Amino acid sequence: MSDNTPVVQGRGIVKRYGHVTAIDHSDFELRQGEILAVIGDNGAGKSSIVKAICGATIPDEGEILIEGKKVNFTSPIDARNMGIEIVYQQLAMSPALSIADNMFMGREIRRSGFMGKYMRQLDRPAMEKFARDKLTELGLMTVQSINQAVETLSGGQRQGVAVARAAAFASKFIIMDEPTAALGVKESRKVLELIQDVRARGIPIILISHNMPHVFEVADRIHVHRLGKRLCTIDPKDYTMSDAVAFMTGAKEPPKEGTA
Amino acid sequence: MSEPNPTSQEFETAVNRTEKVAEFESSRRGFVGGLQHILHVNPSFVPLIVLLGAMLIFVLLLGSKFLSPFAMTLILQQVQIVGIVAAAQSLVILTAGIDLSVGAIMVFSSVIMGQFTFRYGIPAPVSVVCGLGVGAAIGAVNGWLVSRVKLPPFIVTLGMWQIVLATNFLYSANETIRSQDIEANAPFLQFFGTKFSIGGASFTIGVVFMLVLIAVLSYVLRHTAWGRHVYAVGDDPEAAELSGVNVHKTLMSVYMLSGLICAFAGWALIGRIGSVSPTSGQLANIESITAVVIGGISLFGGRGSIMGSLFGALIVGVFTLGLRLLGADAQWTFLLIGLLIITAVAVDQWIRKVSG
Numbered sequence: 001m002s003d004n005t006p007v008v009q010g011r012g013i014v015k016r017y018g019h020v021t022a023i024d025h026s027d028f029e030l031r032q033g034e035i036l037a038v039i040g041d042n043g044a045g046k047s048s049i050v051k052a053i054c055g056a057t058i059p060d061e062g063e064i065l066i067e068g069k070k071v072n073f074t075s076p077i078d079a080r081n082m083g084i085e086i087v088y089q090q091l092a093m094s095p096a097l098s099i100a101d102n103m104f105m106g107r108e109i110r111r112s113g114f115m116g117k118y119m120r121q122l123d124r125p126a127m128e129k130f131a132r133d134k135l136t137e138l139g140l141m142t143v144q145s146i147n148q149a150v151e152t153l154s155g156g157q158r159q160g161v162a163v164a165r166a167a168a169f170a171s172k173f174i175i176m177d178e179p180t181a182a183l184g185v186k187e188s189r190k191v192l193e194l195i196q197d198v199r200a201r202g203i204p205i206i207l208i209s210h211n212m213p214h215v216f217e218v219a220d221r222i223h224v225h226r227l228g229k230r231l232c233t234i235d236p237k238d239y240t241m242s243d244a245v246a247f248m249t250g251a252k253e254p255p256k257e258g259t260a
Numbered sequence: 261m262s263e264p265n266p267t268s269q270e271f272e273t274a275v276n277r278t279e280k281v282a283e284f285e286s287s288r289r290g291f292v293g294g295l296q297h298i299l300h301v302n303p304s305f306v307p308l309i310v311l312l313g314a315m316l317i318f319v320l321l322l323g324s325k326f327l328s329p330f331a332m333t334l335i336l337q338q339v340q341i342v343g344i345v346a347a348a349q350s351l352v353i354l355t356a357g358i359d360l361s362v363g364a365i366m367v368f369s370s371v372i373m374g375q376f377t378f379r380y381g382i383p384a385p386v387s388v389v390c391g392l393g394v395g396a397a398i399g400a401v402n403g404w405l406v407s408r409v410k411l412p413p414f415i416v417t418l419g420m421w422q423i424v425l426a427t428n429f430l431y432s433a434n435e436t437i438r439s440q441d442i443e444a445n446a447p448f449l450q451f452f453g454t455k456f457s458i459g460g461a462s463f464t465i466g467v468v469f470m471l472v473l474i475a476v477l478s479y480v481l482r483h484t485a486w487g488r489h490v491y492a493v494g495d496d497p498e499a500a501e502l503s504g505v506n507v508h509k510t511l512m513s514v515y516m517l518s519g520l521i522c523a524f525a526g527w528a529l530i531g532r533i534g535s536v537s538p539t540s541g542q543l544a545n546i547e548s549i550t551a552v553v554i555g556g557i558s559l560f561g562g563r564g565s566i567m568g569s570l571f572g573a574l575i576v577g578v579f580t581l582g583l584r585l586l587g588a589d590a591q592w593t594f595l596l597i598g599l600l601i602i603t604a605v606a607v608d609q610w611i612r613k614v615s616g
Contacts, residue, residue: 092503119483124483
């Protein structure tokens with residue numbers, strides 16, 4: 001595999017729901033080490049295409065290649081087993097459980113030896129240490145205890161834990177769905193820094209967002225989705241935010257494919 | 261509320277804070293906030309205090325009459341069935357469900373154990389296994405309806421309660437198997453009633469079973485992945501699913517285990533009352549919910565500990581016996597239990613505000 005093999009490549013993806021075509025022969029490409037923002041008007045199908053990539057919906061036509069190899073995900077768990085992590089808008093955390101419990105939900109570590117094998121005991125010290133290390137790496141150890149319930153955290157801290165969880169387990173790439181939508185200015189800033197930190201570790205990110213300033217701040221390329229397909233991919237350095245919005249809404253003709 | 265988290269305000273700069281933050285926090289929290297925090301972390305603390313307080317009051321009022329090994333034995337004897345059923349109920353309520361069919365499953369299982377032995381002449385141990393199997397199977401149907409058909413647990417188990425109870429009466433022809441017959445022909449059915457004594461207090465296998473069951477479930481819920489999944493499913497099933505928890509499998513296993521535990525309660529019931537009676541244990545569902553709620557397990561799921569249910573059941577037992585020894589009208593017990601239920605739910609709501 002050469003360095004410029006796209007991490008994800010979608011070709012001619014189609015998804016229909018009855019008479020509605022949510023994805024209409026759309027292409028998709030995420031390259032190594034980049035932050036790709038996906039923008040589009042409401043109902044343009046940007047979340048549909050991302051769902052198709054992570055196995056949450058199964059496309060009717062087209063193919064998806066991960067690092068050049070064709071995949072057929074049937075659930076997000078398949079994608080996760082390949083090292084694809086998703087940070088959901090609603091965060092997917094159990095508020096009453098601790099940070100450590102949440103980070104390892106669904107992939108707990110068991111103790112070795114008799115206690116782990118026959119008593120199925122969890123290796124709490126190992127999980128707590130791992131969680132603490134990961135949060136510290138991302139500068140998130142402002143939380144008082146790794147054992148505190150997620151519901152006692154602020155919105156930004158929760159988002160931080162969700163990002164840390166994704167970064168800790170992602171070996172291929174991370175999908176983030178509107179990570180700053182519910183946050184205040186300061187907390188958004190912190191999360192944007194986190195996103196850049198994660199990219200600096202070499203993990204590519206697909207960022208779905210409505211927030212143009214945030215998109216233009218962190219994205220390397222912007223995938224503009226319109227009417228169920230990729231309209232164009234632009235380099236944020238070559239266009240302004242109003243250009244992007246104009247492409248999104250159809251007010252302006254898109255540039256030729258492949259400009260970025 | 262009392263949690264204006266200062267770190268969240270300074271999210272960006274507070275990167276390298278140390279434990280000092282926590283100290284600063286707790287001193288600011290004040291007594292009420294601190295109490296709220298403790299209860300948030302240890303939800304079974306309230307019932308434990310109530311239990312110890314109630315015992316203290318009865319000891320002061322009744323003296324050695326209440327503190328005697330005899331009285332303690334009696335409380336445990338009376339609590340064992342409710343305690344076992346409450347363990348099953350706790351599991352279901354932790355997943356934000358409710359199981360109204362627990363009492364019916366218990367009675368039906370005991371009837372199967374009795375009738376299989378006496379009507380068909382099947383060896384008692386085999387009949388017991390059949391009874392346990394039927395309990396788990398009914399639980400599986402409940403679980404499937406809740407998890408796959410997505411019906412509300414209240415409705416599913418309300419229906420199942422009636423179905424199982426009616427089946428119980430139809431199958432048993434409302435016939436009781438007498439204690440003497442069981443003792444003579446199939447003493448294995450009364451196994452849970454076997455007595456042994458330690459220091460003047462006599463225990464039964466049923467009481468020991470209840471205590472061991474609660475201890476095992478407590479361990480499993482706290483220290484295994486399955487236990488964490490039960491809490492996660494009760495807390496927010498969608499989030500659990502997205503985090504990779506198999507919600508269907510977790511719910512199925514919880515309802516099946518609940519059915520199985522109820523069947524064990526049915527076996528223990530034979531040991532307790534000696535006979536097999538299709539009309540016994542009618543109040544087990546309400547009594548188990550009462551124990552669970554007083555025990556501080558949230559009816560909204562995901563919160564509480566199973567130890568609390570044991571304390572809840574013991575509180576009811578202590579009140580019942582204490583007031584009886586005082587010569588009070590039995591209605592006072594119900595009145596106090598009613599007050600406790602409402603207080604317990606109010607406390608649960610208050611504890612939840614930590615998250616707000």
